[in-house]
Amino acid sequence: MSIKEKLTGVFAPIVTPFVNQEIDYKKLKENIQKLNNSKLKGYLCLGSNGEFRSLTDEEAIKVIKTVAKSKSKDKTLLAGTGRESAWATIEFTKKVADFGVDFASVLTPHYFASKMTDEALIKFYTEVADKSPIPITIYCIPRSANGVLISPRAISVLAQHHNIVGIKDSSKEDIGNYVNAVPKGAEFYVLSGSINKFLDGLKKGAIGGVLSMANYLPDLCCEIQELFNDGKCEEAEKLSNRLCKINEKVSGNGGVAAVKVAMNFLGYYGMEPRLPLLPLKEDEIEEIKKVLKGEGLLS
Numbered sequence: 001m002s003i004k005e006k007l008t009g010v011f012a013p014i015v016t017p018f019v020n021q022e023i024d025y026k027k028l029k030e031n032i033q034k035l036n037n038s039k040l041k042g043y044l045c046l047g048s049n050g051e052f053r054s055l056t057d058e059e060a061i062k063v064i065k066t067v068a069k070s071k072s073k074d075k076t077l078l079a080g081t082g083r084e085s086a087w088a089t090i091e092f093t094k095k096v097a098d099f100g101v102d103f104a105s106v107l108t109p110h111y112f113a114s115k116m117t118d119e120a121l122i123k124f125y126t127e128v129a130d131k132s133p134i135p136i137t138i139y140c141i142p143r144s145a146n147g148v149l150i151s152p153r154a155i156s157v158l159a160q161h162h163n164i165v166g167i168k169d170s171s172k173e174d175i176g177n178y179v180n181a182v183p184k185g186a187e188f189y190v191l192s193g194s195i196n197k198f199l200d201g202l203k204k205g206a207i208g209g210v211l212s213m214a215n216y217l218p219d220l221c222c223e224i225q226e227l228f229n230d231g232k233c234e235e236a237e238k239l240s241n242r243l244c245k246i247n248e249k250v251s252g253n254g255g256v257a258a259v260k261v262a263m264n265f266l267g268y269y270g271m272e273p274r275l276p277l278l279p280l281k282e283d284e285i286e287e288i289k290k291v292l293k294g295e296g297l298l299s
């Protein structure tokens with residue numbers, strides 16, 4: 001399968017199910033086994049919804065192994081391996097490369113945000129890509145990365161590296177800026193990092209998305225892309241608007257904890273977040289139940 005085929009479609013940024021602050025690997029495995037029956041293209045583990053920053057390296061490795069072993073053969077696996085330094089990112093990526101990970105997802109370094117110039121980011125990702133045993137994708141999420149926004153100019157340079165194959169755009173910017181920055185013929189693809197820009201991204205040349213609501217409504221998320229591919233733009237628009245509204249009501253304020261509550265209601269094991277993230281309060285949980293019932297998603 002080509003890189004483009006492996007990256008085309010919807011990915012669930014897999015949550016890490018915590019019970020009393022401990023990872024429940026059995027529940028993680030059961031989530032994957034259930035999602036294997038969906039139309040998802042694959043999974044991203046250790047992303048934002050995976051609460052990757054709250055795991056030890058040892059736990060992160062065990063999560064990757066659990067997902068890699070539980071996923072069906074047709075599913076692509078991305079894993080978040082970004083650390084603050086290029087050195088640590090390379091070391092961790094090398095550690096997990098042989099566990100069945102297809103692509104690394106590397107978050108922009110951001111502790112020294114004011115120093116993350118185009119030059120610094122180009123050097124960082126080039127160094128990581130030069131030494132990574134697996135292809136890498138760039139993860140751009142300024143709201144969680146001290147405002148660091150990798151520029152389209154930097155992407156136009158990095159897209160030419162044979163081992164950098166894409167970007168997950170979770171910024172608030174126009175996703176078309178990245179699509180248009182990719183030099184003709186470069187093997188580099190753009191994925192939307194939010195349901196809110198997913199359909200717009202497809203219209204502008206993105207090839208898929210990593211969508212938190214794909215954890216609990218996988219096939220409805222995939223249906224947007226199916227309708228778009230079939231030229232049914234009006235129906236795609238209608239479904240996209242519906243899912244954006246649900247997403248806003250579910251995880252607009254509650255974030256990962258809310259995604260987990262929606263999963264718990266819809267037959268998955270979201271369980272609870274790990275501190276510092278707090279679980280939702282009773283009234284917030286009830287509100288999500290009401291939204292899902294109102295949408296006919298919960299009886």
Ligand SMILES: O=C(O)C(=O)C[C@H](O)C(=O)O
Nearest residue numbers: 013047048049193211212
């Ligand atoms: O959890 C991640 O990592 C994501 O990519 C989620 C995505 O950014 C979203 O908010 O849907």
